[in-house]
Amino acid sequence: MFQEPPHSYQKTSQRVVASTGFNIKLLHNPNGDISATQNSAYLEKQFKANLNKAHNPKRKYQAQTLIISFSEDEFDTTDLNLQAKQALALVQHFVHQHFADAQSVIVIQADGQGGKLHAHVVFNTIKPNGRTIPTNRFNIHKLRNNFDHEMFQNYQRVAGRSWTNPIHNQQERQDIKNLTTRSEWQQSLKKIISQVKNEVSSLKEFIRRLNDSGITVTERQKGSAWTYHQTVHGKSYKVRDFYQRVDKQSGKVLSTRGLGQEFTKSYLTSYFKQKDKEVEEDTNERRQSEDEEFEKVRTMARDAKIRIARQQRLNQLNRQRSESAQAREQKQRSIKEARLSDRRDSKAKRRQSSVEERRQLEQQARRKRAETQRSADGPEL
Numbered sequence: 001m002f003q004e005p006p007h008s009y010q011k012t013s014q015r016v017v018a019s020t021g022f023n024i025k026l027l028h029n030p031n032g033d034i035s036a037t038q039n040s041a042y043l044e045k046q047f048k049a050n051l052n053k054a055h056n057p058k059r060k061y062q063a064q065t066l067i068i069s070f071s072e073d074e075f076d077t078t079d080l081n082l083q084a085k086q087a088l089a090l091v092q093h094f095v096h097q098h099f100a101d102a103q104s105v106i107v108i109q110a111d112g113q114g115g116k117l118h119a120h121v122v123f124n125t126i127k128p129n130g131r132t133i134p135t136n137r138f139n140i141h142k143l144r145n146n147f148d149h150e151m152f153q154n155y156q157r158v159a160g161r162s163w164t165n166p167i168h169n170q171q172e173r174q175d176i177k178n179l180t181t182r183s184e185w186q187q188s189l190k191k192i193i194s195q196v197k198n199e200v201s202s203l204k205e206f207i208r209r210l211n212d213s214g215i216t217v218t219e220r221q222k223g224s225a226w227t228y229h230q231t232v233h234g235k236s237y238k239v240r241d242f243y244q245r246v247d248k249q250s251g252k253v254l255s256t257r258g259l260g261q262e263f264t265k266s267y268l269t270s271y272f273k274q275k276d277k278e279v280e281e282d283t284n285e286r287r288q289s290e291d292e293e294f295e296k297v298r299t300m301a302r303d304a305k306i307r308i309a310r311q312q313r314l315n316q317l318n319r320q321r322s323e324s325a326q327a328r329e330q331k332q333r334s335i336k337e338a339r340l341s342d343r344r345d346s347k348a349k350r351r352q353s354s355v356e357e358r359r360q361l362e363q364q365a366r367r368k369r370a371e372t373q374r375s376a377d378g379p380e381l
Helices: 040-051 080-099 140-159 182-199 203-212 265-377
Strands: 018-022 063-069 104-109 118-124 215-220 225-232 235-240 243-246 253-257
Touching: 018 080, 040 118, 080 104, 080 118, 080 140, 140 182, 182 203, 182 215, 182 225, 182 235, 203 215, 203 265
Parallel strands: none
Antiparallel strands: 018 104, 063 118, 104 118, 215 225, 225 235, 243 253
């Protein structure tokens, strides 16, 4: 999307007119806007970093691509820069609505031979959390309906005019009238079969979708091979899936007919079995990832419970130590108060004893003075 030169210089000399992405780092211009020119190696490195988180980093399907082409009625490219930003806004909102959890790169181009404005979106099949994106999210029929809804809801807000849905009333292929030869019909048939094959997930659904498109399948060679039938403008066509006429003696291939080996019953049966196996592997990977996540949560809960119990024991020990310290302090205060009380009582006793002794001495002195006075005055008469 970034490295190749423009396919046509009819509308622009740039390979990419505008770009953006989700869950990925992009280069910016000096003004802060995302640059239309990106380092593809830098983007690829980020994609690979996500793939390494997968259960199988070397899985067969590592990316999904989506092309959204706008008609000239929707964007006529008269103001390419403005309309490229408008188209980018629509595609960006669509991807955000349906693939916000995926890693993606979105570019707007107008370098095709017809000069039409179109968008390329590349999705990493592995999410940033290491889980796989289910393949049914890339169902073409569903994506088309979802993007039609996106245009119906937001086109007028973005582009400033109502959306007329140019393909709504289209009942048949636009080039159906040009299918005048058998070769052209076979090429058209191959495209339809390839498209349906990519959109469905089982052989039964594949045949049903072909019937819906007017293509019937009949069996031959005792059910081991197919023949495709279709009626175009009242003319019936049929072709074998694949047939080779071989010389029985030399083993040399004399002629080859049919659509090709990729359109045979055996190939398509193996293809859908492999596809179903990949879906099952993706489901198993997702289930295993969920189990690991659940075990991780259980481990975290168990560790948290152990930490809480340890903290409770520490708190209890701290309380016991605090209570012991308080008891020791209370005991020391009681002893100190008892000593002080004993000292006060002893001091009071000593003081009382001194007062009593002084009183006795004074009484003795008074009696002695009285006796001395009586001796000096003589006997009473």
